[in-house]
Amino acid sequence: MLGPQRRNLWFWAFVGPFAVGLGLFTYVPLAWSVYLSFFDAHNTVSPSGADFVGLGNYGAMLSDASFLGSLGTFLLFTAFIVPATYVLSLALALMVNRLRFAQAFFRSVFFLPTACSYVVAAVIWKLSIFNGVRFGLANTVLGWFGADQTAWLSTTDPPWYWLVIVTVRLWLQAGFYMILFLAGLQRIPPQLYEAAAVDGARPGWQTFRHLTFPQLRATSVAVVLLLVINAFQAFDEFYNLLSDARGYPPYARPPLVYLYYTALGRDQNLGLGSAGAVILALIIAVATVVQARWFGLGRKEE
Amino acid sequence: MTEINRRRLLAAGGGVALAAGLTTACGSNTGRGGGSSGPEIKQWYHQYGEPGAERAVKRYAAAYRKADVSVQWRPGDYDRQTAAALLTDSGPDVFEVNGPLLEQIQGGQVVDLTDVVEPVKDDFHQAALAPKIWQDKVWGIPQVVDMQLLYYRKSLLREAGVRPPRTLDELVDGAKKLSNKKAKGLFLGNDGGVGVLGGTPLFAAGLSLVDADGKAGFDDPAAARTLTKIRQLYADKSLLLGAPTDWSDPAAFIQGLTAMQWSGLWALPQIKKALGDDFGVLPFPADGSGGKPSVPVGAYGSAVSARSRRKAEAKAFVKWLWVDRTDFQQDFALSYGFHIPARISLAKKAEQLREGPAADAVRLATDHGYAEPLLWTTADRTAYQDALSRIIKDGANPESELRTVVRKVNAELQRVRKK
Numbered sequence: 001m002l003g004p005q006r007r008n009l010w011f012w013a014f015v016g017p018f019a020v021g022l023g024l025f026t027y028v029p030l031a032w033s034v035y036l037s038f039f040d041a042h043n044t045v046s047p048s049g050a051d052f053v054g055l056g057n058y059g060a061m062l063s064d065a066s067f068l069g070s071l072g073t074f075l076l077f078t079a080f081i082v083p084a085t086y087v088l089s090l091a092l093a094l095m096v097n098r099l100r101f102a103q104a105f106f107r108s109v110f111f112l113p114t115a116c117s118y119v120v121a122a123v124i125w126k127l128s129i130f131n132g133v134r135f136g137l138a139n140t141v142l143g144w145f146g147a148d149q150t151a152w153l154s155t156t157d158p159p160w161y162w163l164v165i166v167t168v169r170l171w172l173q174a175g176f177y178m179i180l181f182l183a184g185l186q187r188i189p190p191q192l193y194e195a196a197a198v199d200g201a202r203p204g205w206q207t208f209r210h211l212t213f214p215q216l217r218a219t220s221v222a223v224v225l226l227l228v229i230n231a232f233q234a235f236d237e238f239y240n241l242l243s244d245a246r247g248y249p250p251y252a253r254p255p256l257v258y259l260y261y262t263a264l265g266r267d268q269n270l271g272l273g274s275a276g277a278v279i280l281a282l283i284i285a286v287a288t289v290v291q292a293r294w295f296g297l298g299r300k301e302e
Numbered sequence: 303m304t305e306i307n308r309r310r311l312l313a314a315g316g317g318v319a320l321a322a323g324l325t326t327a328c329g330s331n332t333g334r335g336g337g338s339s340g341p342e343i344k345q346w347y348h349q350y351g352e353p354g355a356e357r358a359v360k361r362y363a364a365a366y367r368k369a370d371v372s373v374q375w376r377p378g379d380y381d382r383q384t385a386a387a388l389l390t391d392s393g394p395d396v397f398e399v400n401g402p403l404l405e406q407i408q409g410g411q412v413v414d415l416t417d418v419v420e421p422v423k424d425d426f427h428q429a430a431l432a433p434k435i436w437q438d439k440v441w442g443i444p445q446v447v448d449m450q451l452l453y454y455r456k457s458l459l460r461e462a463g464v465r466p467p468r469t470l471d472e473l474v475d476g477a478k479k480l481s482n483k484k485a486k487g488l489f490l491g492n493d494g495g496v497g498v499l500g501g502t503p504l505f506a507a508g509l510s511l512v513d514a515d516g517k518a519g520f521d522d523p524a525a526a527r528t529l530t531k532i533r534q535l536y537a538d539k540s541l542l543l544g545a546p547t548d549w550s551d552p553a554a555f556i557q558g559l560t561a562m563q564w565s566g567l568w569a570l571p572q573i574k575k576a577l578g579d580d581f582g583v584l585p586f587p588a589d590g591s592g593g594k595p596s597v598p599v600g601a602y603g604s605a606v607s608a609r610s611r612r613k614a615e616a617k618a619f620v621k622w623l624w625v626d627r628t629d630f631q632q633d634f635a636l637s638y639g640f641h642i643p644a645r646i647s648l649a650k651k652a653e654q655l656r657e658g659p660a661a662d663a664v665r666l667a668t669d670h671g672y673a674e675p676l677l678w679t680t681a682d683r684t685a686y687q688d689a690l691s692r693i694i695k696d697g698a699n700p701e702s703e704l705r706t707v708v709r710k711v712n713a714e715l716q717r718v719r720k721k
Contacts, residue, residue, distance in 0.1 A: 043409035045389055066688065132492070132544015133559055134484065148483070151543030154492055156695045244548055246497030249695075250688035267405055267680040268385050 033274040041271035057275035066250065067276060070258040071283075077254060078231040080166050085227055086220075089174045093181030094208070107182065111175040118172060118236035125168045126153065126241050153241060161242065161252055168237050173230070177223050184219030188212065221295040228291065232284050235260070255280050340369040341615050346387075346394040347373065348380035348602075355638040362623055362630045369615050371396075388607055395610040396620055399442055402605050404676050407436045408721045413606040413613055416440045418621040425645050429671040430601035436676055442603030443624040446634065446641035447649075449567045449599045449667045450498065452584040453552070455577065458485075458561040466582060470506060470531050470589035473562075477540035480561040486542035489560040491549035494536050496691045498549050498564060499586075500598065500683070503528045505672050508592035511682075512675045516719060518711040526700035528589045529693050536694050552576075567663050571640050574659070583659045585670045599671040601644055642667060677715055685710045 032045070037057050039047035061067050096106050113121070129137045132151035139149045152160045192211060201207050235256040242249055248257060259280065263273020347359055356375045363371035374394070376383055381400055387393030388411045402412045419440040423431070427447050434442040454466055462480050467473035477487030491498045501511040501520075507528040510519030535541050545554040552569035554560050556576040564586075573581055585595035604624050606616045623630060628648055635643040636654050642664055643649045655664045674683075689707045692698035 043385070043389070043405050043411060066684075127546050130544075131546050133542070133546065133554075136544070136546075149544075151492075154494060154543035154695070157697075244491070244493065244497055245550070246491075246500075247684065247687055249493055249496065249691045251691070251695075261684070264382055264386070265680055267403075268389075269681075 033277055036270050037274035037278050039271045041269070041274070043268045043270075045270060047271070051271075053271070057272045058279065060272060061276045061279060066253070067255070067258055069250070070253050070255045073252055074232060074234070074254050076162075077165070077234060077252075078228060080162065081169055081231050082224060082227045084166060084170055085174055085177060086223060088170060089177035089223070090181050090216075092174060092178040093185055094212075096178065097182055097185045107179070110178050113172050113174075114176045116172060118168075119240050121168050121172055122237040122240035125164055125237075130164045156251055159251070164241060165237060165252065168241070169234075172237075177227070180219055180223055181216065184216045185212070188215045221292075224295070225288065225291060229284060229288060232280070232287075340367075341612050342370045342372060343395045343612060343616055343619055344393075345371055345373050345619075346384065346397040347375055348398055348400075349375055349377040350639060352638040355634075358634060358638060362627070362634075365627075365630075366619060366622060368622075369612075369619055371619060388609065391609055391611075393607055393609060395612055395616040396604060396606055398445065398602050399605045400600075400602055402434070402442050402603065404436065404679060404718055407441050407676075408718070411608050412441050413608050413610075413617065414439045414441065415443060415606065415617065415620065418617055418625060419443055422625055422645070425647050427599070427601070427642070427644055427646060427649070427667075427671070429599050429667075429673045430644055433673050433676045434601075434603055442605040443620060444601035444603050444644035445624060445631070447599055447601050447644050447667065447671075448641055449597055449663065449671065450502075450564060451567065451597060451663055451666060452562060452564055452586060453555055453569070453573060454562045454582055454584060455555070455558075456580050456582055458558075462561070466584055467587050468584075469587050470503075470528065470593075473587050474531050474534050474538070474540070477535055477562065478538045481538070481540045485558055486560050487540040487562060488535060489542040489545065489549060489554050489563040490535075491564070492544055493691065494541050494543060494694045495532060495564070496687055496694060499532070499690070500686075501672070501674060501678075502586045502596050502598055503532055503589070505596035505598075506586050506593050507589045508594055510672075510675075511686075512677045512711075512715065516677065516715055518708040518715070520704065521708045523701075524590055524592065525704055528593075529690065529700045529704070531589065532690075533694050533697060533700070537697070555581075567641065567660075567667075568639050570660060570663065579658075581659065583662050583666070585666045595666070595670045596672065597666045597670040599667050599673050601673075677718060679714055679718060681714050682707075682711045 036045065036047070038052060038054060040051040040053050040056075041047040092110050096103060096110065099106060130152035131139075132149060132154060133139065134143060134149050136149075136152075138152065139147075142150070150160060152164050155161070188211075192215070193207065196207055196211050197203070201210065233256060234254045238252060238254050238257050239248075239260070242252060243257075248261060255276070259273050259276045262276060263270050345359075345363060347356075350356070356373075359375075360373050363373045380398075384393070384397055384399060385406075388406070399406075399412075406412055416439045419426070419431075423440070426444055430444045430447045431440070434440055434444065452467075458480060459466065459476070462476075464476040464479050465472070467476050473488070480487035504511065504520045504525055507522075507524040509522055509525055513519035542554060542560040545559060547553045549564055550566055550569070552563065552565055552573045555563040555565070555569075556573060570583075585597045588594050588596070604620050606613060606620060610616050628645065631643055631645060632648050632652065635641045635648070636652055640654070640660075642655065643652060649655060649664060655661060685707050689698075689703040693700045693703055
């Protein structure tokens, strides 16, 4: 009789504090945010009944060209970053997996950027590599070939800022997804390759296409899902690359940056910001569920 | 990444207020008046870059005998920190504010300081004081006046045969002539002037952000004409873009990356030290027959939080520091950074402001200074800046862009005036 009870006690002793923390710092603020979204809550987190606006904030957000534009930015960013990271991390994994020597070294080299802060990386990209003057790294290299200096983050035609944003994220996250693919690759039984070779499959592209790639399906689904969610939550590198003390340009402004300025900007429009956050959370949830069902995530392999 | 995002947002919001409370509770601050046993008052400042400024404000606090004033020197995004802290009881009693904003006044977050300022009201730089007045009440005491102006390198202009621009057309032409493979003619910030210029070109065209009737003050063809010329600067490739430091820092100007730079008065000592007499200052040049030179001025103010439990004591302290102790005000304005004292009588007395470009700057601020009106809200600023960005960088049609902004601003003005 005492056994299960004692186990219960230990269970709650360990899980309890975390559950309380989760409730207090995640679910209560979430619920409060939903509550605030129905009020005209400027500069207050405890609006009165007189400030009740019903779905007004939702209507305002959904008819706000800047918010809708930020969703467009997200879609464009996702269209760049998801396939680019997927291909790069898979390619790195395939290369590292084939190494006979120094595999651990190269695995670490590619994984290390993951430990770097997005803020630090963004600042390095902005100030050292892609600054717009003649002594920036990119401009110095291009200068050797006679090219004019380019203002990478300030030019909208062509939109070079995308190159800066995409490369910094690629550098930071490709190593992490490479590790996931490496784990997936190492789970493929070698006998399959031997059998394929016996059946006449040529090593290289043919083996990859008909054997390796299908075997990585579960990993691929998880990677794409994580990449899309992460893209939705893009904030740090955008904010640190493009904002200044006076604000943020209208281009390349993802939803979280826009909501940050709305809710936590000097205006403190917490009602409108909360409505935007709820809309964004719903979009992420729906996109994730649809994607998961589409890929058959969680379904048993046939 | 997910974790970082959540942490950042939490930190920027309620987390900051919580941290502020904890920091205060732990007594990590310094600057307490050693001999005082009066009530404790928490005073916040944003982090100034100038050496000695922090020590100075702690010295002022320690000299106050009627309360125990503890100073917090707050690095980071100060405006957001104070905005979040004012929602809680753990915020400051007295705080430096880039405002206060209309939303903060209407939201009852700051205390009416009219009776404190009234006896010396006329002695304040009026352009700096005006945005702190709402419904005939004063909600913040200007500490120092800062201004933005156009620095130009005399030798570079002379070599290129360009005279210091007196009109916007001359600025556009001059910047083009001064641009070459190694340097550009003009630096208006890495975003091409979108962030820093604000209403300056509109004022230069003889217009305003909000007119006397409380409507958008730039519903006029002159606005589009002037902004087209700013676009011309960008299209001509006369603007320096992507410099390692932005417009507020004179590094690009000093390093010779640009012949002219739009920056602040605070940059003047650094420029003088690097270039000697090889520079001059100008207002943003006038445009069109109805135009006038334009110089934006602004003032950090001292305000009292409405959530303070010691409002009376806090008011007495701000009166002592920012009305009575003129010696401290003079010291704060000129001994560390380089600002114009907010009080006209003090500015007139200041030795450092009597000759050369500094004296020119003071004259420009007096003759052509304008401040963003209190009614110009953050939502207005964002809409206008977004339009400005599209006009300058994308070559969007200024008329249609401005029409949209005028509609938005008029709706916003109607909203805030209803409160």
